[in-house]
Amino acid sequence: MTMNDELASLGNCTLHDDDCITCSDAGIPVQVISIDGGDALCEDAAGNRTDIAVELVAPVHSGEILLTHGGVAIGRVKTEKLTADS
Amino acid sequence: MKYVDEFRNADLARAVSAEISRLVDPNRHYKIMEVCGGHTHTIYRHGIKDLLPDQVELVHGPGCPVCVLPMGRVDEGIAIAERPEVIFTCFGDMMRVPGSRGNLLEVKAEGADIRMVYSPLDALRVARENPDREVVFYAVGFETTAPSTALTLQRAKKEGIENFSVFCNHVTIVPPVRALLDSPDLRIDAFIGPGHVSTVIGCRPYEFMPADYGKPCVVAGFEPLDLMQSILMLMHQLDEGRCEVENQYGRAVPWEGNLKALEAMAEVFELRPYFEWRGLGFIAQSALKLSADYTDLDAELRYSTPGVRVADPKACQCGEVLKGVLKPPGCKVFGTACTPERPLGALMVSSEGACAAYYNFGRKSFEKVEIGTK
Numbered sequence: 001m002t003m004n005d006e007l008a009s010l011g012n013c014t015l016h017d018d019d020c021i022t023c024s025d026a027g028i029p030v031q032v033i034s035i036d037g038g039d040a041l042c043e044d045a046a047g048n049r050t051d052i053a054v055e056l057v058a059p060v061h062s063g064e065i066l067l068t069h070g071g072v073a074i075g076r077v078k079t080e081k082l083t084a085d086s
Numbered sequence: 087m088k089y090v091d092e093f094r095n096a097d098l099a100r101a102v103s104a105e106i107s108r109l110v111d112p113n114r115h116y117k118i119m120e121v122c123g124g125h126t127h128t129i130y131r132h133g134i135k136d137l138l139p140d141q142v143e144l145v146h147g148p149g150c151p152v153c154v155l156p157m158g159r160v161d162e163g164i165a166i167a168e169r170p171e172v173i174f175t176c177f178g179d180m181m182r183v184p185g186s187r188g189n190l191l192e193v194k195a196e197g198a199d200i201r202m203v204y205s206p207l208d209a210l211r212v213a214r215e216n217p218d219r220e221v222v223f224y225a226v227g228f229e230t231t232a233p234s235t236a237l238t239l240q241r242a243k244k245e246g247i248e249n250f251s252v253f254c255n256h257v258t259i260v261p262p263v264r265a266l267l268d269s270p271d272l273r274i275d276a277f278i279g280p281g282h283v284s285t286v287i288g289c290r291p292y293e294f295m296p297a298d299y300g301k302p303c304v305v306a307g308f309e310p311l312d313l314m315q316s317i318l319m320l321m322h323q324l325d326e327g328r329c330e331v332e333n334q335y336g337r338a339v340p341w342e343g344n345l346k347a348l349e350a351m352a353e354v355f356e357l358r359p360y361f362e363w364r365g366l367g368f369i370a371q372s373a374l375k376l377s378a379d380y381t382d383l384d385a386e387l388r389y390s391t392p393g394v395r396v397a398d399p400k401a402c403q404c405g406e407v408l409k410g411v412l413k414p415p416g417c418k419v420f421g422t423a424c425t426p427e428r429p430l431g432a433l434m435v436s437s438e439g440a441c442a443a444y445y446n447f448g449r450k451s452f453e454k455v456e457i458g459t460k
Contacts, residue, residue, distance in 0.1 A: 026124055026308070027230070027282040027338060038241075053207060056233055056347045067285060067338050070177075070227075070234035071205025075285040075344055078337045 027067040029077050032060050040073075042066065095311065102314040103137040109321040116142045117273060118320060119410060121263060122280035123150030124308050126440050130447035132310040142317065145272075145410035146440035148262045148366060149280055151227045151255075152179045153432040153439045154408065156362045157396040159255055160185035163224050166253060166389050167198045173216060174200045175209035176224035179436040184429060186396045206238035206252070213242070213250035222385045225254045230282040232256045232374060233347040236354040239380055251385035254375050256355065259283050260291050261372035262363060267299045271411050276320040278313065279305035281335045286351075288343025289333050296329040307335040354380055362395065364432055365405025404431035407440055414444035421445060 030042035030052060040060055042052045053072045054060045066073040110116070120126055126146045129135060135144060148154050160183050167174035167190060174190070181191045181202060194200040199219075203209050206223050213221035225235045235252060242250045259280060266272055279292050284305045295301045302323040306316035316334045323329060333339055354377055361373030376384040385391075398404060401419045406412035414420050414433070424430035426442050433441040 027285060053234075053237055055237060056344060056350060058346070067282070069230050069282060071207045072234035072237050074230065074233055074282070074347055075338055075340070 027069050027074065030066055030068050030073075032062050032064045032066060034062060035060060040066075042068065042073075098311055099137060099314055102311065102318050106142065106314070106318050106321050107139045109318075109325045110139045110141045112141065114141060116275050116321070116324065117145050117410075118142065118276050118278060118317060119145040119147045119266075119274045120278040120306075120313075121147040121149045121259065122278070122283065123153065123436065123439060123443075124281065125278055125306065125313060126150070127443050128308050128310060128313055130443040133447075134310060134313055137314065138317065142321075145274060146407070146414075147266070147277075147410065148363065148408050149228065149259065149283075150433070150436050150439050151231070151257060152183050152436045153404070154257065154262070154363045154366070155183060155226060155255055155432065156364045157185050157398060158362070158394045160189070161187065161394060161396055162391040163253055163255075164188070164190060164193050166222055166385060166391070167193055167200050169220075169389070171220050172199065173212055173219050173221045174198065174224065175203045175206075175212060175221060176200070177204075177226065178202045180224055180226055182429065182435050183432055184435070206235050207241070210238050210242055210247065210250055213247050214245075217249060219249060220388075221250050222389075223250070223252050225252050225256055227256055228259050228280070228283050229256075229286045229351070230280075232351050232355065233286055233344070236347075236350040239354045239376070239383055240350060242383055243380065248382075251383050251388050252376065253385040253391075254355070256374040257361065257363070258357075258372055258374065259287075260294070261369045262366055264294065265366055265369050265372075266409065267295070267301065269409060271409055274301065274410070276301055276324060277303040278316050278320070279303045279331070281305065281307050281312075281338065284333075284335065284339040284343065286344050286347045289331050289339065289341050290343075292331045296331060300329055302329050302332075304332045304334050305339055307338065353377065363408075364398065365408035399430055402431040404433045404441075407433055414441040417441070 030044050033041045033043055038053055038055045039051045040054045043049045052068050057073045065077045067075040067077050164185050182189050190200050209223035289305050292303045295303045302320055304316040304319045306312050319332055355374035356377045357371045358373045358375050360368045360370050362368050381387055403417040407414055419430055424434050426434055426445055429435045433439040
């Protein structure tokens, strides 16, 4: 399994993670591959792909990183580095 | 392979741990509540407790949505699922939550058409594919999950799908926290706010904690260092006498939340006057039901659910654990009559439940304490 470094740095959840597919307060970072109306084909850190509803974060663009929960994008993710001073 | 290295870096964790220890007043005991079940899971899975000084105690809050669902609502879901015309859909964890007559998994084994879905949109797809059946989605969850249900209902309405309905059990995070703060049983010094709930609702709703109760709150992410940093931020506030809402999880939580998601929720849902929480009792305006515009998609109305109230098993002490007055191993049936394989109480069901998390990841340190005290 190869991990997308940028997505992996945002958290350990993937679309196949048991902890993340249920009703917990989990969010899965995914990258937008292509957009089709209100849905977008998205890929997680492990390379799993699925359609995600993106109306609640529209407009979205290919390459953007979204936070998804229950098959719906609920937010965008900013990348940041954590340091001892932060 | 790089794997969340910044947020699991051992050197950084040790540095944060040392800084927390430096800020601790050795004569004081600090109680910090993590509201969210996802945080509870991270704390046990990664041994966060062992990185904290003895004076800092983490108390597990009510933030696991399947754990706080009362047995009566489980029974009502099962009653709908048993109807021959119904395809009943729900998230995986919900399948094992015990009602008074068993759980959905057992009802499925007896022949009911119950299907696990990863999204309410999957349930809507099942409805499209089965126009001669009634498809019901068992909606559970806090404000993280409610937007997906709202969007699904908007799409169902727009497409005119009439064989789909939602049994709505969505709850909101602020009222139970307020109820806990009003509880005389509990003294909490500070709160770790939920991460992805806050992606939706933002940080503003927590301002009542410092304003009305004088309690600091830091909204936190879910990696081990997110939690360590959040605890450090709370310790800084307590040390400096500050009391405010801070956002540690800025990479996923905008201060104002997701306005589009909030608009969708406002269209589809309205607050219930009151709702029963397992272990916490009835809390005013703490849950959502479908709004007047969506009553035709409301399973509660379609199947006239009676709203029965069922008491928890007497041996079950989920309520005390949910209120943070009892640690999981302090429960009389923890690890004996109640295990993840055969849960008696809801907190043992979900991996985000405090008891299941403790059972799976926390027993080692508990056993260490037990052996040490003998």
